[in-house]
């Protein structure tokens with residue numbers, strides 16, 4: 433049975449928070465077996481476990497909340513942890529979000545890989561999905577279906593981008609090569625309105641694929657022709673990591689986002705007949 437993993441030593445990165453626009457320093461440190469992934473707001477002296485049950489806001493990123501304390505845009509770091517199969521980690525921040533770095537999961541993955549992996553004394557457990565669980569909202573849909581192994585598929589449709597589909601059978605190497613490099617994206621015409629709401633203040637042409645009516649503005653930053661749908665899978669992997677353990681299931685998403693992803697985990701865990709805990 434594979435063991436749980438943490439990292440071998442602490443690593444630190446400093447950068448800009450995507451929404452708040454402020455500089456944030458993040459330290460990822462080893463944590464004991466069974467600790468799970470926990471965010472610590474050092475500036476507020478408060479901890480929030482990285483669990484779906486603490487997600488309160490999902491409009492432009494997945495936000496963890498506990499009392500008055502929030503940590504925003506956790507999904508890309510969570511995807512990197514899932515991609516490296518890290519189970520236990522303490523993420524200390526001196527601000528409201530992890531730094532967005534390159535707008536992908538690869539920059540977090542590279543940081544964590546640099547720390548080295550450390551095996552824990554306990555075996556890793558997974559959550560095996562036993563019955564189909566589906567959530568729909570308008571034309572958005574997300575589902576977890578029973579399967580022998582973890583995979584993700586997604587159908588995206590946006591103005592300018594058109595339709596993109598992607599299917600990804602999870603492996604660590606596949607995640608690093610196919611999914612982790614995919615950058616977040618946004619529409620330039622929405623930026624002013626977002627900034628007025630104190631959102632996307634840290635978005636830049638270095639960390640976000642920016643779209644106008646003719647396509648990608650910063651095409652030199654684009655890594656894949658179908659980068660948008662790959663990023664939606666990255667987001668889904670990060671959001672599903674908030675289950676608190678790896679899933680054994682087939683995820684299917686269509687035009688879904690953080691809200692449907694969180695509703696999906698809440699629906700999964702609402703009925704104990706939907707899943708069982710097994711050796712990973």
Ligand SMILES: [Zn+2]
Nearest residue numbers: 507508616667
């Ligand atoms: Zn994202």
